[in-house]
C-alpha cells in the first residue's frame with residue numbers, strides 16, 4: 367500500500383515548502399485506489415504557516431473545505447516539520463503528531479472520521495501513514511509517498527553525493543595541513559646542528575606527504591586503538607604519529623648522501 371500524490375499536489379506541497387522555511391500545515395482530499403492498492407491524493411489546501419496543530423487552525427479556514435461537494439474525501443492532513451528521515455516509520459512523527467492523529471484526527475473525534483491519512487514532509491522527504499479508528503482502538507500503517515523528493519530526480523542524489531565527497535576532501539585537506547604544521551614544528555624543535563643546512567622546502571614537502579598518508583590512515587589507527595580497549599584520544603594518537611614521523615625524518619636526513627652530517 368502506498369500514498370500516491372497527484373503531480374499538481376506534489377508541486378503545490380513543494381512550492382509551499384520553498385515559499386516558507388517554517389513548519390506548515392494543510393488539508394488534502396483523497397480517494398481509495400483499489401487497483402493501485404493505495405490512496406490517491408488529488409487536492410491539497412495550505413492552511414497555516416508556522417503552526418501545525420489543527421485545533422489552532424481557525425474554523426473559518428476549514429469551513430469552506432467542509433462545504434465542498436467532495437467534503438467526504440477530506441481525509442488528509444499534510445504538514446512539514448524538522449524531524450524524521452523520509453523512510454516510513456514512527457520515528458518521523460512527533461509526540462504531538464501522534465496525539466493529534468490518534469485523538470483528534472482532522473480536528474474531529476476518531477469515531478467520526480473512521481480513518482485518516484497523514485503526510486509529513488521531513489528534511490529527507492515525504493512519508494505517510496493511514497490510521498483506522500475502531501472501537502476506541504487505532505491501527506496505524508506507515509506508508510511510502512510517491513512521487514517524493516529523493517526519488518523524483520536521480521540527479522539530486524548524485525549531486526548530494528558529489529557535495530559530500532567535496533566536503534570530505536576539504537576536511538581531509540585541512541587535517542593534512544594542520545598535521546603537517548604540527549609535525550614540522552615538532553621536527554624543528556631540538557633540531558640537531560647537523561641538519562641546519564637542510565632544504566626546508568623539501569623537508570616541508572616530505573612532511574606534508576607523510577601527513578597525507580597519516581590522515582588517510584587514521585581511521586584504522588583509531589579502530590586499532592579502540593580494539594585494544596585504550597582510551598587514547600585523537601590527540602594522543604596524533605602526538606605518537608608526529609613523534610614517530612620526526613624521528614623518521616631525522617633518520618631520512620642523516621642518511622641522505624648529500625648531507626655530510
Ligand SMILES: [Zn+2]
Pocket residue numbers: 418445446447459460463486
Ligand atoms: Zn509534526
